[in-house]
Amino acid sequence: MTDTPPRTPPTTAHHERPFTGHQGRWEKERARAERTGHVRNDSCSDAYEPVLVHERTRWGWLAWTVPGDGSLPEIPHQIGVLTPAATRLQRLALSWLTRRPPQRIALGAIPASVRLSVATVAVVSLLTGLYAAAQGISVDVVLPTMLLAPLLTEDLPERLDARILEHVRIVEGDAPCRYLQRLAALHCDLVAAAVSSDRYELRRAAEIGQHLLWDAAGLLHTQDTLAASDALIARERLMLHLVDQVTQTIERSASEDGATDARQTRAWRPTSPSTHRS
Known part of the structure; x- marks a missing residue:
């Protein structure tokens, strides 16, 4: 049979404690x-x-x-x-929305902090911008890119959160x-x-x-x-x-499944081999 419902009724033991059924x-x-x-x-x-x-x-x-x-x-x-x-995409987005909080770096004496990802992007964009400037690319192109990358890294997660929270x-x-x-x-x-x-x-x-x-x-x-x-x-x-x-x-x-199995068992009988007299 294709329909195989569980043999025991629900127990309503879910969520009484964290991760019920997932030991450890x-x-x-x-x-x-x-x-x-x-x-x-x-x-x-x-x-x-x-x-x-x-x-x-x-x-x-x-x-x-x-x-x-x-x-x-x-x-x-x-x-x-x-x-x-x-949708399936919105269900997958829950993993993003319930992600672990980002690591932050304190700014020394300033009572503020930045995300580690933003600091990393800022360093990478700075190095990339210096290399591009050394290759003769105009500062008017390099400087906006260097400034924009960290800002987008800081702003994009909040925009995604707001979209999913809808x-x-x-x-x-x-x-x-x-x-x-x-x-x-x-x-x-x-x-x-x-x-x-x-x-x-x-x-x-x-x-x-x-x-x-x-x-x-x-x-x-x-x-x-x-x-x-x-x-x-x-x-x-x-x-x-x-x-x-x-x-x-x-x-x-x-x-019903048990009754059907019982009927099928009773209906089946082993066939005795035929005997032939010479």
Whole structure:
């Protein structure tokens, strides 16, 4: 049979902790964060921005902070939801949007810093410009190029971020993220069931779940949880209903497959060899 749904119903264990189902991944990310960024602890001020560990998903991402006591975070610092109508290119762009923060170089006594990539491009363009000038190329051509390259390197990432963010809704704050985390866990059950099967109803349930997640992110982005509570409750009930339907479909398919296999076994009988009398 081409349709092979999972034999067990969804578990809704997704996203209760970072990288559920990927043993050892969090420890690697935590160790990297401690080497390259700032972990969250009691001494962090409001202006202090801790490093974020992004967990990318099919529908967006969860960004986790790294507690200073070595424990696992329970609530994401940020959740991003990709539009249901996203193209393949926009899905691939999530890797860019959730990239690691760029390394920066302090400017000595000046209270500022520049990206390492900008400093590298500035040095390369300077050397290239000096070489071009030595080869007799006009300074009117060399100088604008030397100045433009670092500026483009600094400005281009922000422009790309802004373009990609047009197709993403981002939610922050403990209460909004706690709600969306719960809704995302239910949606992941729908996605897991759809990936494991070619049944239309399972794929359709996952598509509806993506729309519900997108709508909830929009509500939480523009309103607080109290003002949007009625609309949020309605979406969560619908998501729970979808999960219940998917669970019943999986169990029914498993039962039908088992009954079909049993019938085929009973129908098959070994043929006794014919005996010939001389």
